[in-house]
Amino acid sequence: MRAICWQGKKDIRCEAVPDPKIEDPKDAIIRVTSTCICGSDLHLMNGFVPTMMLGDVLGHEPMGEVVEVGAEARAKGLNVGDRVVVPFQMVCGECEQCRKGNFSVCQRTNRNADLARAFYGDTTAGLFGYSHITGGYAGGQAEYMRIPWAATTVVKVPQGGPDEKYLFLSDILPTGWQAAAQAGIEPGDTVAVWGCGPVAQFAIMAALKLGAKRVIAIDDVPERLEMARRQGADILDRSKSNVLMTLKEMTGGHGPERCIDAVGIEAHGPTKVLELIDRVETALKLETERPIALREAIMACKAAGTVSVPGVYGGISNTIPMGAAMNKGLTIKTGQTDVKKYADDLLRRIEEGEIDPTFVITHTVPLGRAPEMYRTFRDKRDGCVKVVLKP
Numbered sequence: 001m002r003a004i005c006w007q008g009k010k011d012i013r014c015e016a017v018p019d020p021k022i023e024d025p026k027d028a029i030i031r032v033t034s035t036c037i038c039g040s041d042l043h044l045m046n047g048f049v050p051t052m053m054l055g056d057v058l059g060h061e062p063m064g065e066v067v068e069v070g071a072e073a074r075a076k077g078l079n080v081g082d083r084v085v086v087p088f089q090m091v092c093g094e095c096e097q098c099r100k101g102n103f104s105v106c107q108r109t110n111r112n113a114d115l116a117r118a119f120y121g122d123t124t125a126g127l128f129g130y131s132h133i134t135g136g137y138a139g140g141q142a143e144y145m146r147i148p149w150a151a152t153t154v155v156k157v158p159q160g161g162p163d164e165k166y167l168f169l170s171d172i173l174p175t176g177w178q179a180a181a182q183a184g185i186e187p188g189d190t191v192a193v194w195g196c197g198p199v200a201q202f203a204i205m206a207a208l209k210l211g212a213k214r215v216i217a218i219d220d221v222p223e224r225l226e227m228a229r230r231q232g233a234d235i236l237d238r239s240k241s242n243v244l245m246t247l248k249e250m251t252g253g254h255g256p257e258r259c260i261d262a263v264g265i266e267a268h269g270p271t272k273v274l275e276l277i278d279r280v281e282t283a284l285k286l287e288t289e290r291p292i293a294l295r296e297a298i299m300a301c302k303a304a305g306t307v308s309v310p311g312v313y314g315g316i317s318n319t320i321p322m323g324a325a326m327n328k329g330l331t332i333k334t335g336q337t338d339v340k341k342y343a344d345d346l347l348r349r350i351e352e353g354e355i356d357p358t359f360v361i362t363h364t365v366p367l368g369r370a371p372e373m374y375r376t377f378r379d380k381r382d383g384c385v386k387v388v389l390k391p
């Protein structure tokens with residue numbers, strides 16, 4: 001089959017790889033009908049995530065049709081022909097963390113849990129197409145995909161209607177939702193969102209639905225800012241004004257009650273010189289990320305407020321203003337998204353027509369064009385916000 005493979009930093013290729021097979025009775029195989037490129041994939045492309053290996057199959061936002069089922073998965077109700085969205089993480093459904101709904105840190109699905117413990121002190125769930133520290137599982141930018149722990153992992157969706165209606169249940173829709181939900185928005189709150197990428201767009205949507213009085217969206221990419229404005233956010237173009245000063249001015253001098261970092265590890269700014277410091281420090285391995293949006297979010301946040309961090313971080317960040325966080329009494333909430341915690345509610349909202357997640361899609365192309373689309377998406381060229389690939 002054809003799949004999109006990581007062949008080193010900035011080297012993504014469409015290659016022929018062996019078809020996946022059932023390896024365990026809990027497995028299923030799906031024929032992928034749609035799959036996406038995520039901002040998280042850019043961190044892999046750009047070499048920010050450790051433990052990638054040459055030839056790793058990328059992708060963690062797929063959906064498709066079940067074409068083969070192992071005996072245990074079938075006994076738990078998964079059948080050939082089912083139409084499923086595949087969340088980016090595998091869940092066992094039975095461990096202590098799964099029982100508490102902390103699916104992104106399922107204790108059983110990461111087959112390289114020891115490596116994760118060595119890096120992070122405890123394990124994450126197994127993730128698809130996201131390095132060996134999260135299990136080294138083949139991803140879903142491919143014609144077919146093996147789903148370990150299939151019956152407890154997938155989200156079944158109705159047979160009718162376009163893939164695009166359901167596809168983002170795999171990651172970015174619940175991720176935007178969790179970003180807003182964990183911010184603890186109260187009526188009257190102002191929510192500032194760093195970034196206007198796909199994750200941020202859904203965080204903006206969720207913040208408004210969860211009762212924010214006002215959302216301020218921060219980026220410097222005009223069409224992304226415009227998309228946020230169309231959703232009802234006030235926009236702050238970080239290339240035209242000082243973010244911290246402007247946020248204070250917009251909020252009576254105190255700052256937003258809830259601040260969401262939907263940028264993560266590869267943020268730009270706040271000025272060319274300050275960005276250069278983080279670029280030099282990452283090049284020298286003195287830190288592994290550029291936590292520019294996170295620093296701003298902590299500094300901007302109103303006392304007793306919340307900083308919610310859906311943005312991905314991988315290792316060590318320098319110069320995090322802990323003094324501001326501590327003395328202002330901030331709550332910091334972060335994490336990979338517990339996709340299944342939100343999937344049923346979001347699926348219902350989609351079915352009832354309350355949410356139409358398709359507005360973020362700007363490009364739909366055949367799978368083979370993925371390498372070129374990774375670059376277009378990374379460089380924010382051609383108005384690119386979200387790419388859907390068709391195997």
Ligand SMILES: NC(=O)c1ccc[n+]([C@@H]2O[C@H](COP(=O)([O-])OP(=O)(O)OC[C@H]3O[C@@H](n4cnc5c(N)ncnc54)[C@H](O)[C@@H]3O)[C@@H](O)[C@H]2O)c1
Binds near residue numbers: 041218336
């Ligand atoms: N927690 C999770 O489970 C989870 C899931 C999916 C994605 N993510 C992460 O969410 C983040 C966003 O993903 P995406 O797909 O929207 O990515 P994206 O690359 O499309 O969007 C990032 C946006 O941030 C903007 N930006 C850069 N520096 C900025 C700054 N200093 N201030 C404000 N905006 C800035 C960019 O211009 C861009 O529009 C990534 O880090 C991704 O890895 C996390």
Ligand SMILES: [Zn+2]
Binds near residue numbers: 088171
């Ligand atoms: Zn993703």
Ligand SMILES: [Zn+2]
Binds near residue numbers: 105
């Ligand atoms: Zn589990």
